[in-house]
Amino acid sequence: MNTETLRAIETVAAARNAADLFGPADGSPRVGRREFRRLAALLHPDRNAGDPAVAAAFERLVARYDEWRGPAGVVSGRRGRYTVIGSPVQGSVSAVYAATSESGDRVAIKVSRSASSGRFLERERAALRRLRALTDRPENTWLAPYFPRLLDTADLLDAGSGTTRTADVLSAHGAAEGFVDLATVAAARPEGLDGRDWAWIHRRLLRAVAGAHLAGLVHGALVPENVLIHPEGHGVVLAGWSFASAPGEQLPGRIASRRDLYPPDANEPASAALDVYMVHATMRTLLAPTQRRQLAFAAGCMQRAPRMRPAAVALLDEYDDLLEDLYGRRRFRPFPYTVSA
Structure with a gap:
């Protein structure tokens, strides 16, 4: 492990929150994005295969970045508005945020990591709608608890890049539940x-x-x-x-x-x-x-x-x-x- 990589690990480990790495949430998107790319290049698993310390630092870096550029406050969907709670859980192509609906019900908001990964959430939407159609039939209602429910959809503007990221509002199945x-x-x-x-x-x-x-x-x-x-x-x-x-x-x-x-x-x-x-x-x-x-x-x-x-x-x-x-x-x-x- 070279000195630059070691310093990157230490930087990520010392960060108390996303702002410590990328600046305030209302700061320059370009500066935050540049710092993420710099650290990600040093810590990427493809460059440091098999090193668990580097892998852990990279995972933490991605989590902090998703937290930094995630939906702040309220997400407006096509059917309602949702208040985001806490930090995201990382997925392979998305980040998942806990949130509450206007009526106080807990939901999960799944946000694509980038505009290009939105296609995967589109596939999820189609699959969940197909499963909903199946489980709405009287003979198949017993299957419904095995699948998440698609409750709403949203498009989120990424202020840093000017692109739009896809978001799905799902039934909540997290630690709180x-x-x-x-x-x-x-x-x-x-x-x-x-x-x-x-x-x-x-x-x-x-x-x-x-x-x-x-x-x-x-x-x-x-x-x-x-x-x-x-x-x-x-x-x-x-x-x-x-x-x-x-x-x-x-x-x-x-x-x-x-x-x-x-x-x-x-x-x-x-x-x-x-x-x-x-x-x-x-x-x-x-x-x-x-x-x-x-x-x-x-x-x-x-x-x-x-x-x-x-x-x-x-x-x-x-x-x-x-x-x-x-x-x-x-x-x-x-x-x-x-x-x-």
């Missing part, structure tokens, strides 16, 4: 989960994936960061629909930091088999190594050839049979771990 993503769970439990505690998560996750396929969608990014769980209420929400595709389309992108969870056919036209592989790759990363029967089940769903992977809907009963064989009659088991978002 009791949710946590599986990446946070994995970090808190590096030894892996007991199979009994994974069981309720996977049962619900399979239902969410089967529902998406019924709606004619391939999620395309089934990674731990996009699976939200409610440990107390045993809820699961499948989020992160920015890379959703119709079967037969090419995926519009991939999450670079999660290359290991994509199947060998990720470069081929998207299919439901891609989601089946990814959800079980995620399963494999969360389970403790001692959970051999469930890990074998996951391996059986991760065949190299897409045509050899079972459909998600076919796995619903198969997985329930495995759980009954392993643990007997189903009973509620409180999530025994303390996990904070």
Whole structure:
């Protein structure tokens, strides 16, 4: 690590807030943008592969920059106005802000990182509308809790560049609502989960994936960061629909930091088999190594050839049979771990 990179790490670590790095929020956008680019060039993971200190500093830098140029105060959507609360949570192509509606309801505002990444939020809008149409049918209403709701949309003018960024207003599934993503769970439990505690998560996750396929969608990014769980209420929400595709389309992108969870056919036209592989790759990363029967089940769903992977809907009963064989009659088991978002 050279001296410039070390100083950049120290600069980011010492910053108490975004203004310490980029100047006041009402200051010069050009100066703030220039400083971000300078630090990002020094700390970019492609330049410092495998260095965890640099990776952490880069992640913190991006978070501070999103905070600095994020929506200030109130966001005006097409259906209402929303008051932004606190700092954003980082996504692969967007930042997510907690907010409240005019009626006081909590919502999430997802803002594209740049004008060019707005196309991914457009895909998410289309996917969530398709899922809404599916779950509005009386026979499918039970699927609705597994998906976020698109409540409103907005366009935000970036004062620094003069470009417009896309924003979606979504139902809130954050820490305040009791949710946590599986990446946070994995970090808190590096030894892996007991199979009994994974069981309720996977049962619900399979239902969410089967529902998406019924709606004619391939999620395309089934990674731990996009699976939200409610440990107390045993809820699961499948989020992160920015890379959703119709079967037969090419995926519009991939999450670079999660290359290991994509199947060998990720470069081929998207299919439901891609989601089946990814959800079980995620399963494999969360389970403790001692959970051999469930890990074998996951391996059986991760065949190299897409045509050899079972459909998600076919796995619903198969997985329930495995759980009954392993643990007997189903009973509620409180999530025994303390996990904070």
